[in-house]
Amino acid sequence: MDSAIIGLEKSGKTTVFNALTRGHAETTAFGRTGLEPNIGVVKVPDARLDQLAALDKPQKFTPAEVRYTDIGGAATGLSKGEGIGGPLLNVLGRADALIHVVRAFPDPSVPHVYGSVDPARDINTVNLELAYSDAAIIERRLERIAVSLKAARPAEREAAAQEQEWLQELKAQLEEGVPLRELKLAEAQQTALASYALLTAKPLLLLINIGEEQLSEAPALEAHYRQEFLRPKAEVLALCGKLEMELAQMEPAEAAELREGLGLQEPATDRVVRVSYDLLGYISFFTTGPDETRAWTIGRHTPAPLAARKIHTDLEKGFIRAEVVGWQDLLACGAWAEARKRGLLRTEGKTYVVQDGDVLHILFSRP
Ligand SMILES: Nc1nc2c(ncn2[C@@H]2O[C@H](COP(=O)(O)OP(=O)(O)OP(=O)(O)O)[C@@H](O)[C@H]2O)c(=O)[nH]1
Ligand SMILES: [Mg+2]
Structure with missing residues (x-):
């Protein structure tokens, strides 16, 4: 930003x-x-x-x-x-x-x-x-x-005229x-x-x-x-x-x-x-693990594959699904595995809209 x-x-x-x-x-x-x-x-x-x-x-x-x-x-x-x-x-x-x-x-x-x-x-x-x-x-x-517009063909004319009006x-x-x-x-x-x-x-x-x-x-x-x-x-x-x-x-x-x-x-x-x-209508999602804890900025209404793209384009292209847990749930559980055990970890597909405070783990196939 x-x-x-x-x-x-x-x-x-x-x-x-x-x-x-x-x-x-x-x-x-x-x-x-x-x-x-x-x-x-x-x-x-x-x-x-x-x-x-x-x-x-x-x-x-x-x-x-x-x-x-x-x-x-x-x-x-x-x-x-x-x-x-x-x-x-x-x-x-x-x-x-x-x-x-x-x-x-x-x-x-x-x-x-x-x-x-x-x-x-x-x-x-x-x-x-x-x-x-x-x-x-x-x-x-x-x-x-x-x-x-003077030199435009009829097909182009309409779009140009519309833009003009707007x-x-x-x-x-x-x-x-x-x-x-x-x-x-x-x-x-x-x-x-x-x-x-x-x-x-x-x-x-x-x-x-x-x-x-x-x-x-x-x-x-x-x-x-x-x-x-x-x-x-x-x-x-x-x-x-x-x-x-x-x-x-x-x-x-x-x-x-x-x-x-x-x-x-x-x-x-x-x-x-x-x-x-x-x-700006921005929200944050997080990724975390022993290597790195990181915040990512996206717009509201961003579907999971586009959010994954922020991390790497390969994650968008090869997107399979996302594991999602709310940051508070993850903290309450103390660990990813525990969140899974308690059923607080959700598996979401391509149409999932990422929410503010989501912790994501993207599963993807390598190109
Ligand atoms: N008393 C007081 N003085 C302020 C305040 N904010 C800025 N100043 C003073 O106003 C003068 C101009 O501040 P700058 O921050 O340089 O203003 P600017 O808009 O960047 O100025 P230019 O870049 O020259 O256009 C400085 O002498 C500041 O100390 C404030 O809240 N109170
Ligand atoms: Mg100045």
Whole structure:
């Protein structure tokens, strides 16, 4: 999973990036930051996986990973209405989800590009830029279709005309201010949409970056912003980026103590990962044994052979059946053999839809 961190200048993108990745990328109150994006990979915290590993004591422990890309200095285009340029569009187009860091912290020592702190204005500004970018991509696609229609044979004509009609509808929706993620689309359309890498079609997480002095009001502020900005396939979280960054850079034990003293709940990283998984409709299944205990990320509704493909393509091609046990059942039994004895191990075929928390053992024939 790859999330791109976007937002206006000095909204705290790099600060949040550091909080999420325990990184030390440079944050500054003034001046332009480098154009190169910051990239960080984070292991997904999962207590279920930890417990499975405690059971099997494997040689290798492999949690799922998420990647965060902080767009860096390329953000300037967003605030100036210059549109989303090539390099930035490449980064954003590749992302599975967008994380928009919105400045709410008052700190007067950090100037705001627009001279005042106004989260609603900034959210609308960035949403508009994303929508413009999508409209431009659709426009170019429509131009190409119009050209190809002239030379098209009758058989091709119908498909092209259909696409034309559908894209015009998408564009009309964008002009109405509806992000594409909110449209109800047929599966084929979803697939087509994914190939255009349209930005408003991606799940969106608004991270409201509040100040340290607002910490005691954090839950109330979060509720307020949720009420105002929560939309389908979007989420809203409030966090204090600066404090979360400082905590992330400390020794874990020390950070946990401080966190408790401040009355903070789970680390921002954990919340952000969890919410992003939910937004994307991702779930985890596990494989475990003496060699390795490992988490795998798949979409909801993934049939067993496609899940097996994650592990190796041979497992999909030669798929015979899957042995499945829920992670809690396996823990309760203490061992695979015991789960089998107690009848908690199920044998499932090709049509089985893998569930969150399933532990799988794939039986397959070698090619
Ligand atoms: N007081 C306070 N300051 C913050 C907070 N988050 C970020 N800052 C400060 O705001 C300034 C900008 O933060 P960055 O994380 O560099 O912001 P950015 O969005 O990456 O900035 P650019 O990449 O230059 O656009 C820095 O001086 C941060 O210390 C916060 O929650 N509270
Ligand atoms: Mg930055």
